[in-house]
Amino acid sequence: MKLQELVQKVLYKHRLNQARLAKLVGKSQxxxxxxxxxxxxxxxxxxxxxxxxxxxxxxxxxxxVTD
Structure with missing residues (x-):
């Protein structure tokens, strides 16, 4: 799988923003x-x-969240 495709799938599946994914993989945003x-x-x-x-x-x- 291409790197671009893999990153996009991870971002979409887990509803992550780029900053959170960067922390998880140890790279910059x-x-x-x-x-x-x-x-x-x-x-x-x-x-x-x-x-x-x-x-x-x-x-x-x-x-x-329910009140």
């Missing part, structure tokens, strides 16, 4: 932005593995 737009061609194996692990985990369930 600008790196995540560039990766999601296809401007990053290569990345470390560990970063790719972290992205795949995040994609394969179930998203957190959102419980509605």
């Amino acid at each position: 600008s790196w995540v932005h560039r990766a999601s737009t296809g401007k990053v061609q290569r990345c470390d194996y560990e970063v790719y593995q972290r992205l795949e692990a995040i994609l394969n985990t179930a998203p957190e369930t959102i419980t509605p």
